[in-house]
């Protein structure tokens with residue numbers, strides 16, 4: 440696998456002068472195509488900042504990001520709030536990126552009733568929402584809206600899927616159900632994923648690699664491969680190896696600030 444993105448000594452400082460906040464210490468990270476990277480760490484350590492850098496919505500204050508092997512990286516995003524457009528049906532919400540993202544948008548008028556509709560319906564079917572395609576967002580539960588949100592993030596076949604706490608507002612049962620949905624989508628489409636989460640079980644269930652960050656100014660303390668066989672299931676989470684991994688991650692994140700700074704040097 441070749442790297443899709445390389446962060447080379449990338450740092451981020453927000454604001455300037457007396458208001459300057461060093462959010463991210465110089466960071467090196469190489470993300471391979473098809474990786475599923477979970478970013479975990481204490482609140483305010485710079486996880487979302489790393490996502491913003493990868494989306495190119497934010498430029499580094501120093502260092503550089505290299506996007507390798509593709510001319511331009513197509514990005515899909517999903518956040519904690521599904522933000523579906525309330526006046527559009529679920530099908531039309533999911534179709535939205537095909538209307539605005541090149542090269543799809545050039546053929547939107549021609550293909551929206553056939554090829555694009557079929558593509559959307561196939562995704563909706565995969566996440567169990569096909570019979571809700573004509574419903575409005577307010578007619579769906581929170582978990583169903585997040586399923587639609589994942590479909591919308593993937594419909595234009597992004598190279599890179601950026602997920603910032605997508606299940607953070609859901610109850611535990613729905614969240615665990617959606618881990619399975621997201622894993623199925625990832626296994627079938629194999630986008631490169633960067634997931635920010637506070638839930639260490641979620642990270643261990645979904646990721647191929649877990650990057651543990653130090654408190655602000657964030658840096659990557661540990662870059663851990665996760666090799667539990669796929670497809671993972673809730674049974675996987677009951678295995679002793681899974682619990683040990685979660686405990687180790689927890690211990691790394693809970694280390695007192697002074698000690699993590701020593702550790703990161």
Ligand SMILES: Nc1ncnc2c1ncn2[C@@H]1O[C@H](COP(=O)(O)OP(=O)(O)OP(=O)(O)O)[C@@H](O)[C@H]1O
Pocket residue numbers: 453454460461462480481482483484485486487488489635655
């Ligand atoms: N636009 C901004 N202006 C000033 N400071 C910012 C800005 N965005 C983020 N920060 C600061 O940078 C640091 C890192 O923020 P970031 O949102 O990346 O952290 P995070 O790890 O995603 O946090 P959380 O887990 O709480 O969502 C925080 O201390 C935050 O206050």
